[in-house]
Every structure is written in C-alpha cells, then in structure tokens.
Amino acid sequence: MKVAVTVWENTVSTVCDFSSRLLVFNVMGDEVKNRSFMPFETRILPERVNQLEALGVEVLLCGAISRPLERMIRASGVKVIPCLRGSIEEVIGAYLDGSLSDARFILPGFGPGASRVRGRKRWRRGGASADCPTR
Amino acid sequence: MEKDIILDSIADGVFTIDDNWRITSFNRAAEQITGVLREDAVGQHCKDVLKADVCEKGCILRKTIQSGKSIVNRTVHIVDAAGSRLPISISTALLKDEQGRIIGAVETFRDISVEEKLRKAIAERYSFEDIISKNHRMHQLFDILPDVAGSASTVLLEGESGTGKELFARAIHHLSPRKKQPFIAVNCGALPDTLLESELFGYKAGAFTDAKKDKPGRFRLAERGTLFLDEIGDISPALQVRLLRVLQEKTYEPLGSVETVPSDVRIIAATNRRLQELVKEGKFREDLYYRIHVIRMELPPLRDRMEDIPLLADHFIHHFNVLQKKVIAGLSGEALACLVSYDYPGNVRELQNVIEHAFILCKSGLIEPHHLPENLCLYRGMESSGRNETMNMKDLEAVFITNMLRRHQWNRIKTAKALGIHKSTLFRKIKALNIKIPA
Structure with missing residues (x-):
C-alpha cells in the first residue's frame, strides 16, 4: 500500500493545503519501503489531488x-487521515501499529476532549473531517 | 486573571508566546477565529494552533523576534478547526521584561473574510484557488492548465453560460508569466459593433464627432497582459477581419489613426456557442477560428458534473455566511436531493443564485426544500416522508427520472425512449414515486 505524509522538516506539516513536501512510501506488512521525498508545492488544490493520484497514493x-x-x-x-502532528518517524510508527488516535498525535482543537467554540461547529454532518483520528 | 479579562475584551484575536514558541495566553476572539479553545491552545506550539500558510515558510513572529521590529497588518491564510480557509490580518510585536530582555512575542489578528470577499468581488480577482471540483473532466482541464498558462498561445474556452469561463481565463492569466500585467475583459456580445471596435482598438481625437481626445483601447490597456474576449462568436464579420489582423501581425491601428501600433497581448477568447458550427454556417471566419483555436478547452456544464453540487453548495453557503453574517449549517438531505435533481441550465451561476435565494428564506440551521426556489423541488417524496437520513434506492430512482424528464422538456414519450423503458412503465413510476410534472 502506498502512503504519503505531508512533511515539514522532520514533522508532519501543520496544514495539508500549505505544505510543500511529501514523503511517499510503501507499506508491506509491518515494513516501510521505498521512501522518497518529493515536492508538493502547487497551491492549486486540484493539482494537489492530481499529484497524489499520479503517485498512486492510497492513504494520506x-x-x-x-x-x-x-x-x-x-x-x-x-483515504485521508487528517489532524495529525508529531515527528514523521513517530507518526509512521503509530500508523503501522494503529495508535494514531493517541492524543499526542492530534492537533490542538481536534481531539475527542476538544470542546466546541461557541458559534462554530466543529463537525459537519457527513462533513469532511469525519475521518479525523478522533473517531 | 486580570490580564485575561482585558484580553477577552479585545475584538481582535490575541495570543502571546514564550521564547520556545509555546502559547502563554489566548483570548476569546482568538478562540472564535481559530476554532480552538484557550485550554487546548495554551502550552501548544503556536503553529499547531494558528495553522497559517506562513508558519512553516516565513513565520512572522520569528521575523519579529530576529529583527526586533513589529510587523503590521500582514494578510495570511489559516485553516480553522471547522476546515474553512480564512484570510486574516496579522500584526506582531516583541514582549520584553523590565530589563529589556526579549521574553516572547505577541500576535494580534482579525478575520478579514468579509473584506477579502468584497475585495475579490469588486476587483474580480478570483484565482485558481477559487475553482473547486472533483469531476474527472474538470481535473483533466486542471492538469493541462499550468502548461496552457505558461505558453503564449491563444486559448479558446467553450462552455455554456455560467460554467466559469471568465474564472478560468483569470486563472490562466494569474498562472502565466503575464500575471503582473493587466487582465482586461471585454464582453463582445454586450456592445454594438461600432462601439466594440472603438473599445477594442481605441481612437484618436477627431476620429468621429464626439472624439474630443485620444482614448486608449482595450488592446492598449492589456498591453503585455491578457485580453479576455467573451462571447467572441457574436462579433461581426468586419470586426473579425480586424481581429484576425491583430492576431496575425500583432499590430493594429486605433480609429482615426494612420500609425500602426504594435501589440503584445495574449488573447483568451470564450464563447457559449460552438464556434466550429458557426464556421460551417458561414457566420464565423474559418481563418480567425484557427487563429483562436490554438488551445481549446471545453468546460462541462454543471449537469455533467453533478458530483460537484454538494461541494459547490458548501462553498456558496460559506461564502454567503461570511457576507451576510449568518450561521447556516448546510443543506438537509432533502434539500440536497432537490439540488441534485435539477439540471441547471444556468450552470454554477444558477446554483449560486439558488443558494442566495435560500439564504433569504432560511434564518439559521439547515437549508430545507421549502427554502429553495419552487421549480427546483419537483420530487417531493422525501420531503413529505419527513426523513432526514441519506437517500435510498427509491429516492435515487426518483431523482434520476426527474432529471431525465427535465432534460427532455417533460416529454414522457421521449424520456421513456431515452431510458429504454416502455412509456407505460414510466407513467407507473412517475405515479409511484410521486414525481410532480409541471403543467
């Protein structure tokens, strides 16, 4: 399975829309193979989608x-697993062992304990963030 | 505590950081703008909370700390906790202790979504980031767009009214090397022939009775930039000849002038008619057609990309929420079913009008079918059942048949033929599914 992570330095980039690098790798069993970094610089959203498609990425x-x-x-x-933070190595490790829902990997304001700010709805019915690792 | 009360009374978002970039205070307005609560924000790295486009590439707070100088009113973009992209205006300043040592920094920011939307609407500076679609054909267009923009070739955009031809033209311009030069749009169909000629090429004083002084034409105004000629299929044969000459020789003469003016303008032409057919009918010059038709892009009508309707509706709801200061949460399942059962002869512009109509009637909460224009909700099955969950097979069938009927001007015989079923089967389904046929 081909997986991509948006990266900044050695951490997950804070916002996917603004990130400029991707780490792409294959997951074979418990192993990570064929790691490669590549630019992800276009600010044009459909081009970002096309780049992921062209790379054959299955999970972001x-x-x-x-x-x-x-x-x-x-x-x-x-498949998008959003709202993540942390070092690349730790996040990849957590992805492999299924512990991405650990609070330390979740951006502030997104965790299960995150309360709502009055006047702003965090979750939308059938909305995009339904797959946040808080599920 | 006292400090928090003071900060909370400020309308702008305010947070402070220590020398490790950790947030030490976070006021109420900051909560509102970012969607992150104070207790979740304090102690966190500021970039994880603010989520701005500059955090990783050119942190403004870092610049302030390094240079010792405040930064005032820099516009940046953030993604809030609800997944909305917001433009905000940021200012920064240093925090120092009594000895004058730097102990951190303060950032104040305000949501400028309304100003940004108004500015865009006035300046019509919509960019590629404003085009949203998950349709395969649209993605094919997006794929080639950077190459198209990078070339100097003339582009022909074909598509029905309201499909976003001007948005595409602006996007091509903003992606092109000419982006810092002007983008000038002319609607060729909106002006009579003689006026259009003087608008395009300009005139010299004395060229005609009211020409008291020189007036530059759109070609001159678009020099080194892009000229967007909308509705090019509507121009007269005489003007077609003049346009052909500009495209061939890159020169033109303003009305009443004997001097030839060189022209360095990229042309993007658009039409809602099939230019090739106009050529066959002898209404459009073949040589001009081939001059324009260097790169042709056909924008699909909205009815051919119905999968974009939830995405576009969401986009317009956000747009009107910002402009009208409302908190409409979205569309109910039934309202969405109504939207996808319509075939939008006016395309995306019509969908935008539909959402604007709903904003007048819907005060808060979800947009329901009764907030939509009457002609939109011809299939009332789900509305009457009062259910709120996703569509089932019966609903989908009803939506599909309603769509097909509409596409065939409600002619049941033609619709049955297109569906490959007997007309009596169609009549039975219309009755069983409670599909309303307009009188």
Whole structure:
C-alpha cells in the first residue's frame, strides 16, 4: 500500500493545503519501503489531488486540511487521515501499529476532549473531517 | 486573571508566546477565529494552533523576534478547526521584561473574510484557488492548465453560460508569466459593433464627432497582459477581419489613426456557442477560428458534473455566511436531493443564485426544500416522508427520472425512449414515486 505524509522538516506539516513536501512510501506488512521525498508545492488544490493520484497514493497522513481539499482527495479514492502532528518517524510508527488516535498525535482543537467554540461547529454532518483520528 | 479579562475584551484575536514558541495566553476572539479553545491552545506550539500558510515558510513572529521590529497588518491564510480557509490580518510585536530582555512575542489578528470577499468581488480577482471540483473532466482541464498558462498561445474556452469561463481565463492569466500585467475583459456580445471596435482598438481625437481626445483601447490597456474576449462568436464579420489582423501581425491601428501600433497581448477568447458550427454556417471566419483555436478547452456544464453540487453548495453557503453574517449549517438531505435533481441550465451561476435565494428564506440551521426556489423541488417524496437520513434506492430512482424528464422538456414519450423503458412503465413510476410534472 502506498502512503504519503505531508512533511515539514522532520514533522508532519501543520496544514495539508500549505505544505510543500511529501514523503511517499510503501507499506508491506509491518515494513516501510521505498521512501522518497518529493515536492508538493502547487497551491492549486486540484493539482494537489492530481499529484497524489499520479503517485498512486492510497492513504494520506496529514495535519489540518480544508474541507474542499479533503473532499476532492477523498473523491479521487485516497483515504485521508487528517489532524495529525508529531515527528514523521513517530507518526509512521503509530500508523503501522494503529495508535494514531493517541492524543499526542492530534492537533490542538481536534481531539475527542476538544470542546466546541461557541458559534462554530466543529463537525459537519457527513462533513469532511469525519475521518479525523478522533473517531 | 486580570490580564485575561482585558484580553477577552479585545475584538481582535490575541495570543502571546514564550521564547520556545509555546502559547502563554489566548483570548476569546482568538478562540472564535481559530476554532480552538484557550485550554487546548495554551502550552501548544503556536503553529499547531494558528495553522497559517506562513508558519512553516516565513513565520512572522520569528521575523519579529530576529529583527526586533513589529510587523503590521500582514494578510495570511489559516485553516480553522471547522476546515474553512480564512484570510486574516496579522500584526506582531516583541514582549520584553523590565530589563529589556526579549521574553516572547505577541500576535494580534482579525478575520478579514468579509473584506477579502468584497475585495475579490469588486476587483474580480478570483484565482485558481477559487475553482473547486472533483469531476474527472474538470481535473483533466486542471492538469493541462499550468502548461496552457505558461505558453503564449491563444486559448479558446467553450462552455455554456455560467460554467466559469471568465474564472478560468483569470486563472490562466494569474498562472502565466503575464500575471503582473493587466487582465482586461471585454464582453463582445454586450456592445454594438461600432462601439466594440472603438473599445477594442481605441481612437484618436477627431476620429468621429464626439472624439474630443485620444482614448486608449482595450488592446492598449492589456498591453503585455491578457485580453479576455467573451462571447467572441457574436462579433461581426468586419470586426473579425480586424481581429484576425491583430492576431496575425500583432499590430493594429486605433480609429482615426494612420500609425500602426504594435501589440503584445495574449488573447483568451470564450464563447457559449460552438464556434466550429458557426464556421460551417458561414457566420464565423474559418481563418480567425484557427487563429483562436490554438488551445481549446471545453468546460462541462454543471449537469455533467453533478458530483460537484454538494461541494459547490458548501462553498456558496460559506461564502454567503461570511457576507451576510449568518450561521447556516448546510443543506438537509432533502434539500440536497432537490439540488441534485435539477439540471441547471444556468450552470454554477444558477446554483449560486439558488443558494442566495435560500439564504433569504432560511434564518439559521439547515437549508430545507421549502427554502429553495419552487421549480427546483419537483420530487417531493422525501420531503413529505419527513426523513432526514441519506437517500435510498427509491429516492435515487426518483431523482434520476426527474432529471431525465427535465432534460427532455417533460416529454414522457421521449424520456421513456431515452431510458429504454416502455412509456407505460414510466407513467407507473412517475405515479409511484410521486414525481410532480409541471403543467
């Protein structure tokens, strides 16, 4: 399975929409193979989707993401696991062992304990962020 | 505590950081703008809370700390906790202790979504980031767009009214090397022939009775930039000849002038008619057609990309929420079913008008079918059942048949033929599914 992470330095980039690098790798069993970093610089959202599609990415691990971008990526058949933070190695490890819902990997304001700010709805019915690792 | 009360009384978002970039205070307005609560924000790295486009590439607070200088009113974009992209205006300043040592920094920010939307609407500066679609055909267009923008070739955009031809033209311009030069749009169909000629090429003083002084034409105004000629299929044969000459020789003469003016303008033409057919009918010059038709892009009508309707509706709801200061949560399942059962002869512009109509009637909560224009909700099955969950097979069938009927001007015989079923089967389904046929 081909997985991509949006990266900044050695951490998950805070916002997928603004990130400029991708780490792409294959997951074979418990192993990570064929790691490669590549630019992810276009600010044009459909081009970002096309780049992921062209790379054959099946799962995207990322930080915060805007609703339109998330919907477009999902519509292209890529599973999005958003709202993540932390070092790349730890996040990949947590993805492999299924512990991404650990609070330390979730951006502030997104965790299960995150309360709502009055006047702003965090979750939308059938909305884009339904797959946040808080599920 | 006293400090918090003071900060909470400020209308702008305010947070402070220590020398490790950790948030030490976070006021109520900051909560409202970012969607992150104070207790979730304090102690966190500021970039994880603010989520701005500059955090990783050119942190403004870092610049302030390094230079010792405040930054005032820089516009940046953030993604809030609800997944909305917001433009905000940021200012920064240093925090120092009594000895004058730097102990951190303060950032104040305000949501400028309304100003940004108004500015865009006035300046018509919508960019590629404003085009949203998950349709395969649209994505094919997006794929080639950077290459199209990078070339100097003339582009022909074909598509029905309201499909976003001007938005595409602006996007091509903003992605092109000419982006810092002007983008000038002319609607060729809106002006009579003689006026259009003087508008395009300008005139010299004395060229005609009221020409008291020189007036530059759109070609001149678009020099080194892009000229968007909308409804090009509507121009007269005489003007077609003049346009052909500009495209071939890159020169033109303003009305009443004997001097030839060189022109360095990229042309993007658009039409809602099939230019090739106009050529066959002898209404459009073949040589001009081939001059324009270097790169042709056909924008699909909305009815061919119905999967975009939830995405576009969501986009317009956000747009009107910002402009009208409302908190409409979205569309109910029934309202969405109504939207997808319509075939939008006016395309995306019509969908925008439909959502604007709903905003007048819907005060808060979800948009329901009765908030939509009457002609939109012809299939009332789900509305009467009062259910709120997603559509079932019966609903989908009803929506599909309603769509097909509409596409065939409600002619049941033609619709049955298109569906490959007997007309009596169609009549039975219309009755069983409670589909309303307009009189």
